[in-house]
Amino acid sequence: MSATQIQTYTTTKEDPGLLKLYQNAAATQFGDWRDDFFKNGYAVIKNVIMPEKAKSYQDRALDWLLSFDLGLDLKDTSTWNQKHLPKSFKSMYHSYCSGHEKFMWDARTEPGILKIYEDLWGTKELVVSFDGFNIGLPKRTDVEGTPWPHCDQAPSRKGLACAQGFLNLAPSGPKDGGLLLMKGSAPLFEEFFSEPREMFTPPGGGPPKDFLDLFLFKQEHLDWFRDRGCELIKVDCGPGDFVIWDSRTMHYAAFPEGEEIRTVFYICYTPRAFGEQEQMDLKARLFETYRGTTHWPHCNIRTSEPLMVDGKLDPMERLEPLEKPERTDLILKLAAVKAW
Numbered sequence: 001m002s003a004t005q006i007q008t009y010t011t012t013k014e015d016p017g018l019l020k021l022y023q024n025a026a027a028t029q030f031g032d033w034r035d036d037f038f039k040n041g042y043a044v045i046k047n048v049i050m051p052e053k054a055k056s057y058q059d060r061a062l063d064w065l066l067s068f069d070l071g072l073d074l075k076d077t078s079t080w081n082q083k084h085l086p087k088s089f090k091s092m093y094h095s096y097c098s099g100h101e102k103f104m105w106d107a108r109t110e111p112g113i114l115k116i117y118e119d120l121w122g123t124k125e126l127v128v129s130f131d132g133f134n135i136g137l138p139k140r141t142d143v144e145g146t147p148w149p150h151c152d153q154a155p156s157r158k159g160l161a162c163a164q165g166f167l168n169l170a171p172s173g174p175k176d177g178g179l180l181l182m183k184g185s186a187p188l189f190e191e192f193f194s195e196p197r198e199m200f201t202p203p204g205g206g207p208p209k210d211f212l213d214l215f216l217f218k219q220e221h222l223d224w225f226r227d228r229g230c231e232l233i234k235v236d237c238g239p240g241d242f243v244i245w246d247s248r249t250m251h252y253a254a255f256p257e258g259e260e261i262r263t264v265f266y267i268c269y270t271p272r273a274f275g276e277q278e279q280m281d282l283k284a285r286l287f288e289t290y291r292g293t294t295h296w297p298h299c300n301i302r303t304s305e306p307l308m309v310d311g312k313l314d315p316m317e318r319l320e321p322l323e324k325p326e327r328t329d330l331i332l333k334l335a336a337v338k339a340w
């Protein structure tokens with residue numbers, strides 16, 4: 001099978017041809033990053049943007065973090081704690097209209113990133129997640145890096161249904177904050193879930209039952225994958241690289257122990273044809289009101305609710321981004337506001 005053939009597919013996930021294509025993909029020679037992706041469940045695509053541009057994106061994200069005026073000083077590590085930061089989930093910022101800041105939309109329309117997903121799905125007619133970003137300050141003493149191995153695809157979804165990714169903006173070596181993943185776990189997803197599996201329940205409780213696209217693994221589950229030759233690895237990447245992984249891959253974030261401020265933008269596209277109209281309409285409404293979603297672009301559209309403190313709206317919550325995106329034709333199509 002050739003790379004040319006894959007680009008003819010523009011069908012929905014229900015199409016048996018598409019399913020078969022990806023089932024055979026591990027044995028297919030694409031001659032590019034897809035060879036790693038289908039074999040190991042992830043790939044690093046080097047230099048999708050220039051390092052200088054990556055630095056500029058990082059600066060814009062850090063300016064956003066400083067915009068809350070909470071006394072954060074990027075030169076004074078004693079201020080690198082929750083008292084001086086807006087609220088996040090493990091340094092992932094999904095609230096405050098973060099996903100609709102102009103810098104996020106600028107990144108989502110980078111040709112080098114779009115091409116990755118056009119090659120993966122064989123179509124230019126994509127929709128994108130309204131995901132946020134991660135700014136992981138090292139040397140924090142007020143938080144602990146607790147592993148939470150999980151995958152972001154419901155066990156009921158078979159085959160490749162989503163490939164999440166991030167644009168990496170700071171060096172991410174062995175000691176820096178980054179992505180840990182179980183190499184080779186994606187191709188074993190169906191086998192693992194061929195028998196009933198009970199999810200790990202964290203002390204604060206697990207996700208709601210209807211959350212769907214999240215499964216938290218227990219230690220014994222990690223052993224199951226290791227027994228089948230999988231290996232937990234930390235992904236090495238530099239500024240301007242893009243990391244993509246199959247949403248069936250077990251993964252979690254590494255706590256930053258080096259000097260670098262981990263900065264990544266979560267970006268994920270799927271074909272517009274995968275989405276039901278009702279979900280696309282909801283997505284378009286979320287775009288117009290600057291609300292975020294998970295990384296699933298076409299289904300299970302779950303909006304990030306406004307932040308509440310003691311039953312009241314967090315005074316820092318925002319109704320619109322600091323700098324709004326331009327309403328270009330491409331952005332409106334990627335947001336499902338406009339038809340392809």
Ligand SMILES: [Fe+2]
Binds near residue numbers: 150151152251
């Ligand atoms: Fe995840």
